[in-house]
Amino acid sequence: xxxxxxxxxxVICKSGTSVKIECRSLDFQAxxxxxxxxxxxxxLMLMATSNEGSKATYEQGVEKDKFLINHASLTLxxxxxxxxxxxxSSFYICSAGRGSGLFFGSxxxxxxL
Amino acid sequence: xxxxxxxxxxxxxxxxxNLVLNCSFTDSAIYNLQWFRQDPGKGLTSLxxxxxxxxxxxxxxxxxxxxxxxxRSTLYIAASQPGDSATYLCAASNFxxxxxxxxxxxxxTIIP
Numbered sequence: 001x002x003x004x005x006x007x008x009x010x011v012i013c014k015s016g017t018s019v020k021i022e023c024r025s026l027d028f029q030a031x032x033x034x035x036x037x038x039x040x041x042x043x044l045m046l047m048a049t050s051n052e053g054s055k056a057t058y059e060q061g062v063e064k065d066k067f068l069i070n071h072a073s074l075t076l077x078x079x080x081x082x083x084x085x086x087x088x089s090s091f092y093i094c095s096a097g098r099g100s101g102l103f104f105g106s107x108x109x110x111x112x113l
Numbered sequence: 114x115x116x117x118x119x120x121x122x123x124x125x126x127x128x129x130x131n132l133v134l135n136c137s138f139t140d141s142a143i144y145n146l147q148w149f150r151q152d153p154g155k156g157l158t159s160l161x162x163x164x165x166x167x168x169x170x171x172x173x174x175x176x177x178x179x180x181x182x183x184x185r186s187t188l189y190i191a192a193s194q195p196g197d198s199a200t201y202l203c204a205a206s207n208f209x210x211x212x213x214x215x216x217x218x219x220x221x222t223i224i225p
Contacts, residue, residue, distance in 0.1 A: 006156070034212060043202065043215040044157075093156055097211045102147070106156035 003027055004096050006105025013084055014113055021079045021108045023094030029074035030096035035067075038091040038107075047092075050077040084112045115140040117205050119216035126193055127224050134188040134219045136203035141181045144206040147213070148177050148188050151200045160201075161188070193223045 003026040013019050023033055031052045036044040048069055049057040056069035066088075068080040077096075081088055093107040116139045126132050138146070145164045149157040161170045161177040163186070169178045176189040186203055200220045204213040 032211065036215075043217045044204075044213075045215075046212055049212065091154070095213075102206075102211060102213065103159070104149075104157040107154075109154060 004094065004103045004105045006094055006108055008108060009106060010109045010111075012111045012113065015085050016083055019081045019084055019110060021081075021092055021094075021110075023077045023079070023096070023105050025075045025096045025098075025103075028096075028098045030077075030098070031074060032097060033071060033077040034095045034097075034102075035069065035077075035079050036093045036095070038093065044093065047079075050079075050094075052077075081110065084110070086112045088112050115143075115205055115207055115214040117203060117214050117216040119201075119203060119219050121219060122217065123220040123222070125222040125224055128193060128195060130193055131189065131191050132193055132221075134190070134201050134203075134221070136186040136188070136216050138184050138186070138205045138214075140205070140207065141184055142207060143181065144211075146177075146179055146186050146206070147204050148175075148186075149202045149204065151202055151218070153200075157202065190221075195223045195225050197221060198223045 005024045007022045033050040035047045037047050038044045046059050047062045050069045050071040052071045058064045071077040089112045095102045095104045118137050147162045148160045151157050163170050163179040174191040179186045200218045202218045204215045
């Protein structure tokens, strides 16, 4: 089956720093990838749709200047949390579509101190 | 706007029993519905995907059904095992749209 790799799996950073999360489709090309966020005891919420070669589409309430998305190739999308604060601490997970299915990365647990 | 709800939020079942997890959605114009398993602090594992034209899908001890008219899907787990303990999420994809709307999840505990 299709594999989506996400890195890092866990990151702890100080408030004010920026954190980059990578999402790679290992055995297929993905023109579109999706970024989700999950706060403790809540479900996954779509943050943005990453489009290869064009600007990402953000969901309502998600700050595009804070969550920078770059989809520079057909196999890689990155999410950068800029000037992270404790309230940004969450589980971030990406997905990529192939055929009629969606495949998810293993997620990144971000903890901002 | 699609809304997906899962009831109950948590369920504990003795090992060996059969069980049903419920999922309801408000917009019946879905492209597909998926069931996922999520283990603590980890990503999602896709269990079953039901296309809008299908009524059910089976994989091993798992069977998922879809009733678009009533806006409901169920996940049936037969002969439950402790390894089935996890959070189960259902997610709906609107027609022609890959974006998923996730339910709130059911945290399942199988008691040995």
